[in-house]
Amino acid sequence: MSDWLWELFQSxxxxxxxxxxxxxxxxxxxxxxxxxxxxxxxxxxERKVSGYMQRRLGPTRVGPRGLLQTFxxxxxxxxxxxxxxxxxxxxxxxxxxxxxxxxxTALWIVIPFGPQTMVQDLNIGLIYISAVTGLSVxxxxxxxxxxxxxxxLIGSMRSAAQLISYEIPLVLSLVAIGMTAGSLRLxxxxxxxxxxxxxxxxxxxxxxFLVFFTAGLAEINRAPFDLPExxxxxxxxxxxxxxxxxxxxxxxxxxxxxxxxxxMVSTFFFGGPTGPFFPPVVWFLIKTYFFIxxxxxxxxxxxxxxVDHLMNLGxxxxxxxxxxNLGWTGLYVVLRG
Amino acid sequence: MFRSIRDFFGMIRTxxxxxGITIRNMFMPAITIQYPDEQxxxxxxxxxxxxxxxxxxxNLKCVSCELCAKACPVNCIxxxxxRDNKTRKKVLDVYNLDSTWCMYCGLCVEAxxxxxxxxxDQFELxxxxxxxLVYTRDQLAExxxxxxxxxxxxxxxQNFGIKTSGGARR
Amino acid sequence: MAETVVTSEVMQxxxxxxxxxxxxxxxxxxxxxxxxxxxxxxxxxxxxxxxKPDVGYLHRCFEKIAERRQVTMVIPYxxxxxxxxxxxxxxxxxLAAEKLMGxxxxxxxxxxxxxxxxxxxxxxxxxxxxxxxxxxxxxxAFLYAFRERESLFDIFxxxxxxxxxxxYLRVGxxxxxxxxxxxxxxxxxxxxxxEKLREYHNLLTGNRIFETRTKGVGVVTxxxxxxxxxxxxxxxxxxxxxxxxxxxxxxxxxxxxxxIPVGEHGDVYSRYVVRMQEFYESIKxxxxxxxxxxxxxxxxxxxRRMKLTGDVYTRIESPRGEVGVYLVGDGxxxxxxxxxRSPCFVHLQLLEPxxxxxxxxxxxxxxxSIDIVMGExxx
Numbered sequence: 001m002s003d004w005l006w007e008l009f010q011s012x013x014x015x016x017x018x019x020x021x022x023x024x025x026x027x028x029x030x031x032x033x034x035x036x037x038x039x040x041x042x043x044x045x046e047r048k049v050s051g052y053m054q055r056r057l058g059p060t061r062v063g064p065r066g067l068l069q070t071f072x073x074x075x076x077x078x079x080x081x082x083x084x085x086x087x088x089x090x091x092x093x094x095x096x097x098x099x100x101x102x103x104x105t106a107l108w109i110v111i112p113f114g115p116q117t118m119v120q121d122l123n124i125g126l127i128y129i130s131a132v133t134g135l136s137v138x139x140x141x142x143x144x145x146x147x148x149x150x151x152x153l154i155g156s157m158r159s160a161a162q163l164i165s166y167e168i169p170l171v172l173s174l175v176a177i178g179m180t181a182g183s184l185r186l187x188x189x190x191x192x193x194x195x196x197x198x199x200x201x202x203x204x205x206x207x208x209f210l211v212f213f214t215a216g217l218a219e220i221n222r223a224p225f226d227l228p229e230x231x232x233x234x235x236x237x238x239x240x241x242x243x244x245x246x247x248x249x250x251x252x253x254x255x256x257x258x259x260x261x262x263x264m265v266s267t268f269f270f271g272g273p274t275g276p277f278f279p280p281v282v283w284f285l286i287k288t289y290f291f292i293x294x295x296x297x298x299x300x301x302x303x304x305x306x307v308d309h310l311m312n313l314g315x316x317x318x319x320x321x322x323x324x325n326l327g328w329t330g331l332y333v334v335l336r337g
Numbered sequence: 338m339f340r341s342i343r344d345f346f347g348m349i350r351t352x353x354x355x356x357g358i359t360i361r362n363m364f365m366p367a368i369t370i371q372y373p374d375e376q377x378x379x380x381x382x383x384x385x386x387x388x389x390x391x392x393x394x395x396n397l398k399c400v401s402c403e404l405c406a407k408a409c410p411v412n413c414i415x416x417x418x419x420r421d422n423k424t425r426k427k428v429l430d431v432y433n434l435d436s437t438w439c440m441y442c443g444l445c446v447e448a449x450x451x452x453x454x455x456x457x458d459q460f461e462l463x464x465x466x467x468x469x470l471v472y473t474r475d476q477l478a479e480x481x482x483x484x485x486x487x488x489x490x491x492x493x494x495q496n497f498g499i500k501t502s503g504g505a506r507r
Numbered sequence: 508m509a510e511t512v513v514t515s516e517v518m519q520x521x522x523x524x525x526x527x528x529x530x531x532x533x534x535x536x537x538x539x540x541x542x543x544x545x546x547x548x549x550x551x552x553x554x555x556x557x558x559k560p561d562v563g564y565l566h567r568c569f570e571k572i573a574e575r576r577q578v579t580m581v582i583p584y585x586x587x588x589x590x591x592x593x594x595x596x597x598x599x600x601x602l603a604a605e606k607l608m609g610x611x612x613x614x615x616x617x618x619x620x621x622x623x624x625x626x627x628x629x630x631x632x633x634x635x636x637x638x639x640x641x642x643x644x645x646x647x648a649f650l651y652a653f654r655e656r657e658s659l660f661d662i663f664x665x666x667x668x669x670x671x672x673x674x675y676l677r678v679g680x681x682x683x684x685x686x687x688x689x690x691x692x693x694x695x696x697x698x699x700x701x702e703k704l705r706e707y708h709n710l711l712t713g714n715r716i717f718e719t720r721t722k723g724v725g726v727v728t729x730x731x732x733x734x735x736x737x738x739x740x741x742x743x744x745x746x747x748x749x750x751x752x753x754x755x756x757x758x759x760x761x762x763x764x765x766x767i768p769v770g771e772h773g774d775v776y777s778r779y780v781v782r783m784q785e786f787y788e789s790i791k792x793x794x795x796x797x798x799x800x801x802x803x804x805x806x807x808x809x810x811r812r813m814k815l816t817g818d819v820y821t822r823i824e825s826p827r828g829e830v831g832v833y834l835v836g837d838g839x840x841x842x843x844x845x846x847x848r849s850p851c852f853v854h855l856q857l858l859e860p861x862x863x864x865x866x867x868x869x870x871x872x873x874x875x876s877i878d879i880v881m882g883e884x885x886x
Contacts, residue, residue, distance in 0.1 A: 049363075050646070050647075051367075052363045052364075052367075053359045053360070053362055053363045053647055054362070054646070054647050054650035054651075055362055055365060055366075055367055055368045055369070055650065055651075055654060056367050056368070056369040056650070057367045057369060057371070060371065150529055150531050151531070154529075154531075154550075154553070154867070157552070158553070210349070224644065224716060226644070227868070297356055297359065297360065298352065298356065300359055300646060300647050301352065301355040301356050301358070301359045301645070301647060301710070302352055302355060302644070302645060302714070302716060303640065303643035303644040303645040303711070303714065303716050303717050303720065304643055304644030304645075304716075304720075304868075305716050305719075305720070306719070306720050306866065306868045306869070307553060307866065307868060308866065309716075309719050309720070312341055313341070313345060316338045316341040316342075317338075317341045317342050317344075317345045318345075320338065320342065321342065321345075344715055344719065347715040348714075348715040348716055351713050351714045351715050351716075352714075352716075354709055354713070355709065355710050355714060358706055358709055358710050359647055359710075362647075362651075368654050368657070379664065380661075380664055380665040382665070382667075382668045382683075383664060383668050383669075384668040384669050408579075408580070409580075410576055410580040410581075410583055410584065440583050441669070442583040442672075442674045443668060443674060443682075444579065444580065444583070444674070447682070456668060496668065496683055496686070497668065497683070498668060
């Protein structure tokens with residue numbers, strides 16, 4: 001399709017660089033729109049899933065079966081008073097949610113919606129992912145510090161420790177994926193799993209899958225690793241002083257992270273947007289939403305892990321397991337030929 | 338370190354067990370009642386607001402002995418009566434029950450020796466208008482007349498209560 | 508960040524927080540301190556160095572009110588002290604009044620009190636289980652526990668007319684007899700409960716995350732527990748097999764066979780196990796009582812004008828520990844003085860030795876394991 005568009009633009013006399021810029025902008029807008037729609041759906045999905053698991057119905061009043069609930073929430077958030085706590089560092093306070101959202105959105109440049117459909121198929125795709133996931137640490141620290149609130153500070157410190165610790169096993173499992181696929185491009189990783197279920201990377205990489213799933217859940221601050229926003233302990237952690245649309249941006253960025261995480265799990269281990277009968281985009285949605293459901297399922301089942309156990313898990317368990325996985329993958333790649 | 342790794346796999350195993358429970362519960366029916374579309378059916382004897390009962394001719398059974406007002410722990414009942422010179426009986430003029438003070442404990446009903454008071458099943462008493470939360474003699478009598486269970490022998494057989502039709506809202 | 512924080516602790520001559528330390532207020536509005544409890548914490552990063560509870564936010568002058576009400580009129584107020592275990596709170600007071608007036612309670616009423624008291628224990632422990640799980644992050648367990656509580660509320664509603672604050676016990680007996688079908692309802696509920704307890708064990712007890720968060724946390728040694736005056740599951744969790752229903756039996760508890768669960772290590776996990784086991788013991792007691800309950804009156808001979816003379820201290824085993832009532836009469840029908848010995852008030856002292864050295868996240872687990880009800884602490 002992009003070839004057709006390129007011919008169209010060529011006929012208008014546009015240069016290649018202009019074309020690239022315009023295409024980039026269009027793709028970026030499309031991805032952001034996709035994220036926005038996803039956030040709308042996920043807010044409702046979380047409440048409905050948690051409701052049904054708890055033998056109640058979740059939202060039912062707004063719209064048929066409660067489907068328009070998110071719009072009601074959005075309108076409420078938009079009309080809230082904009083509170084900046086006294087003594088807060090206003091510039092940092094205002095910037096923090098934006099940085100968080102930027103980090104979450106930047107990740108979507110490489111996520112494949114189809115075998116060759118992504119905003120930009122960077123040939124350092126995996127490295128790019130590892131780099132961008134670190135940006136959210138900065139945003140959380142900014143939020144906690146600038147709130148002028150001890151609880152927020154404690155929450156953000158916890159979160160920084162958590163995110164930094166779990167980067168390493170995450171990256172190590174990505175390295176194993178790169179080795180199995182023979183390339184850092186996500187397009188190649190998807191292509192390497194084209195041959196059906198038997199080609200899925202989850203089978204040679206079961207340990208890598210466990211490590212990536214756990215580290216990924218920790219990276220997106222989701223239960224059982226949701227200490228930074230532990231409701232029952234720190235009110236809302238680094239989120240405490242944020243209200244209205246600012247809080248909504250944090251929330252949306254978290255959901256964007258969740259969708260990215262699920263998309264990555266399905267791309268790296270379960271074949272990504274490929275499969276029989278349906279077009280690739282449909283498979284992308286099916287697999288991604290399945291893993292989103294699993295993440296929600298886990299959240300509503302488990303209690304929270306304490307911060308020192310979290311550190312323990314990250315350093316003493318996941319890193320050795322990731323290294324073992326790496327060794328095994330090397331052996332596997334050599335034997336495979 | 339090895340213990341931590343063993344713990345991790347133990348964690349995964351117990352997580353899967355827990356997830357089995359939650360997913361099973363997900364497909365069971367909801368146990369919540371969708372109020373206000375569905376109404377809760379309270380049993381006889383439920384302690385809603387106390388109401389004045391009338392006999393078959395529609396006259397209040399209350400003889401203004403004021404035992405209920407004395408039995409109330411929070412003094413939420415105000416009674417005024419006068420003695421009718423012809424029949425030599427006391428007539429209840431004012432019976433104000435302040436529902437914002439009432440604890441819904443039922444001691445007034447227990448104290449009444451004449452079956453003139455009963456706990457109704459009215460609990461939807463919220464109002465925007467604070468003075469309207471003081472129930473007068475006529476309002477209480479009106480609710481009492483809407484009883485759909487027997488109004489005799491409240492203490493022994495009716496568990497101190499009545500069930501009514503309609504709501505408490507005016 | 509090294510500001511000088513003037514707090515009541517500092518004003519009382521306590522040490523200023525050092526460079527690295529933070530002075531944090533946990534509560535009074537906090538999602539995990541059950542009720543309005545304020546904990547003044549001195550923390551270094553996440554580690555708690557010092558702790559001081561500040562109570563009084565729920566004080567409603569119960570003891571003063573009791574001095575100006577007649578004997579029966581105090582009973583609705585006793586409900587509201589420990590509102591999660593209302594029957595046991597009423598029971599302590601009613602026992603004291605009966606002792607002072609020399610009133611005998613008929614057999615049937617005693618059996619009814621035992622059944623309702625044990626049902627109340629189950630209800631209170633269910634709520635404790637739910638909120639404890641909720642504090643640790645397992646939100647779903649909270650809703651499951653409340654589902655069972657709702658069934659119990661339905662039973663209580665049919666019996667007494669109210670769901671939570673029953674005003675059911677009276678001096679000399681109970682307010683009204685059991686309704687027809689009470690035994691069937693209760694037995695059916697107990698069967699469902701046993702099934703659900705298995706589910707709770709699967710969801711929480713065996714969970715590795717839960718175990719690592721509660722084992723070894725908030726340890727109270729046997730000597731400490733006895734020295735601080737702990738009672739109930741806090742005392743039994745530390746290995747002291749002391750239960751008022753066996754040590755100083757009141758009512759007809761000496762006719763039933765039941766065990767006393769005792770914990771081993773005195774940590775949060777031990778107290779959790781003790782309370783979970785108490786479910787089964789209560790179920791046993793209720794089943795035995797329902798089988799052997801006699802007929803007869805449910806209210807004894809009580810004089811028309813109640814006269815309280817003398818003073819007495821009675822105690823009963825509530826789900827939280829030893830609830831005691833010291834009742835003083837001066838010959839009138841109103842108590843001269845009614846003092847409530849609240850177990851949670853005493854357990855608050857234990858928070859400091861339990862919590863110092865642990866993380867803030869552990870504080871939440873520790874508070875949950877004491878099962879604090881601020882209504883009882885502040886009255």
